[in-house]
Amino acid sequence: MGKLYLKGLFFAITVGFLGFVSAYYLTIKVSDRLINQEYIKLEHAAKQISIRFQDAIDISVNDLEALQAFYSAKQQDSTQDEFNQYMAVLDIEQRHYIQALSWVPLVYDDKRDEFETFLVSQQSDFRIKARDENGALGASKRKPYYTPVTYISPYHKNKAAQGFDLSSSPTRHASLHTARDSGEMTATSKIRLVQETGESYGFLIIAPVYQKGPYPKNPQARARLLLGYVTGVFRIDTLMENAREQADDIGLELTLHDIEKSGNSLLYGQAQDVVAFSFDIGIPDRHWQLNLSLNKALKETIESPSIANWILAGGSLISLLLALSFYALQLSIIRSRHISLLSQQLQIQNHELENTVADRTKALSTQNGILNQHVERLESQKITLSRLMHESEFAKRKAEKLANDLARSNQDLDEFAYVASHDLKAPLRGISQLSNWMVEDVEEGNFEEIPKILGMITGRVKRLETLLNDLLAYSRVNRHEPNLALLDCTELIKALFPLYSPVSGFKLTIEGDLPTFYTLKAPLEQVLRNLLNNAFKHHDKSEGKIIISCDEDDSFYTFMVKDDGPGISSDHYEQIFKMFKTLKSRDEVEGSGMGLALIKKIVEHYHGRIYVESTLTKGSAFYFTWPKTILDVSD
Known part of the structure; x- marks a missing residue:
C-alpha cells in the first residue's frame, strides 16, 4: 500500500515538474520576444536620430555650397553689407546648429596693408590675428600669405574670430591645403574654436573659391587660381544638442567618433564598452560614426520585463495545483482499488463459510448451539461487508467528483490561456500603439492630437479593467455563500431596476407573482442583475418596456426577462453565451462580452439552463430555470 502511495506521489511530482518546465520555457520565449520587439523599436528610433543628425549636416553643407557659389560669382568685390544681406537670405540665425559661416580670402603679404586698410573702413578694429606661443590672440607676424576670417555671421557671437589667420593653425592649415588642392569641401578634425571660451570643441567645413574661368584640373592650377575659402564653423555640443535630447527621452547615450587613418578620435560623449546601434555619418572628406548605447535604467527595463515574471509565477502556481489535484486523484483511485480487493476477499470468505456451515449442518445436526454461533458470525460479516461496500461506493463517487473538478480546472486553464493570448493582449496592444503615436507626435511637435490619444488610452485602460473584473467574477462562480436565505424575488427586482435603468423612460412590468x-441569494441576484443590465445596454431607443415573469414545475422556477429592444438574429443564439462574444463592437457598446457567459455558467452550475427567444426589431426574451431547493450548499 505504501508503495502505491509513493508511486502516486512520484507521478504527481512528475506532472508538476513538467508543468513548471513548460511555464519556464514559455517565460523565456515571451521574454525573448519582448526584448527583441523593444530592440527593434529602439533601432528604429536610433535610426531616426541618425537621419535627423545627418540632415542637419547636409543642410549646413548646402548652405556652404550656396555661399561658395555666391563668392565664385562675386569674386572679391563683395562688401560687408552684401555678405550680411546674403546671410539674411539664408536666415543663418535660425540654424542654431551652425556656429558661423564666413568668407576667408587668400591675402598675399604685399597686399596685407592695403587689405587691412580696406577692412578697417568697414570694421574699425579689424586686423589680421594669430595666436602667439602662449595661445593669446595678437597681430599676425609677417609671412608670405594669410587666410584671415574677413566676414562672419552671426557677428555678435563670433566677433572674436574675425581677422583670425586660419593658416596660422597647423590643423586648419592642413585642411586649407587639402581643400585647395582637391577642389572639394574638407572638414577639419576636432579643434578648439577661436570664439570658444569654454571647454567645448568644434570643427570647420572648408570649401575653396577659385577665379572665374575654366575650372582648374590639377593642384598646381588650383593653387594659382585660388581666391579664398568659405567656411562653416560648428560647435560639436550644439550640433549634437537635438540628437542628445531625443536620445535622452528614449534612454540612449550618444557618442560621436571621427574614424581617422591614424586611429579613432572621440568627438562627443564618453566611450562605451557596449554599443547597441552604430551609424555612419557622411561629412566632407571624413568618416564619422554615431554610436548609441542603452543607459542602465533602459537596459534593465528591456532585459527584465515584468510580464515574464508574472507568467512564470502564474505557470508555477498552476503547475502546483495541477500536481496536487493529480495526487489527490491517484490517492482516490488507490483507495478505491483497495476497497474493491477487500470486498472480493470478503465474498470469497463468505462463500467458504456458507459451504462450511452447510457441511457441518448435515454432519452435526445435533450441534445447534455451535451452528447458531456461526450464523451470528456470518451476520456480523455481512454487516461488515455492507459497510465496506458502502464506503467503496462513497469513495467511487468522491473519485468521480475529483475527476470532474480536474476536468473543469483544465477547462478553466484553457480559457485563461485563451484570454492571456488574445483578449487581455488586445487592449494592451492598443495602448502600446497609441503610445507610439503619441511619442511620434511629440517628436514631430504635433501636440493637437495628444488629448485625443490620451482619451483613447484611458478608454482602453477602462476596457481592460472591466474585462479583468468580469474574469474575476467568472472565476468565482463556484464560490458562493454557505447559507441559504429567504429571498423575495419581487422586492429584489424592484430594487435592481432603478440601479440599471439609464433613463426614466423605461417601464418595469411584473406579470403574475414572483416566488x-x-x-x-448572491448567484440568483447576479443572473437577474446581468440580464437587466443587458436589456438596458443593448436597447436601441430612449424609452422602452421590461417585462419579468415566472412559472414553476415540480423542481424548478422558470424566470423570463423580456425587452422591446432591437432583437437578436437566430444565427447568434448560441454565440451570445460564449466568452468575449458581442454582437456590436466595443466602441459602439462598451462591455467585455462576459455578461451572458457568466449567467450561463452560474445557471448551469446549479443544474439549470438558459435560452433566448427573439424576433428582430421586436425585442428579446431570456428564459432561465432555477432549482426550487438547493440541497448541497457546498456543491
Missing part, C-alpha cells in the same frame, strides 16, 4: 423561497 419567495429559500435559496442562494
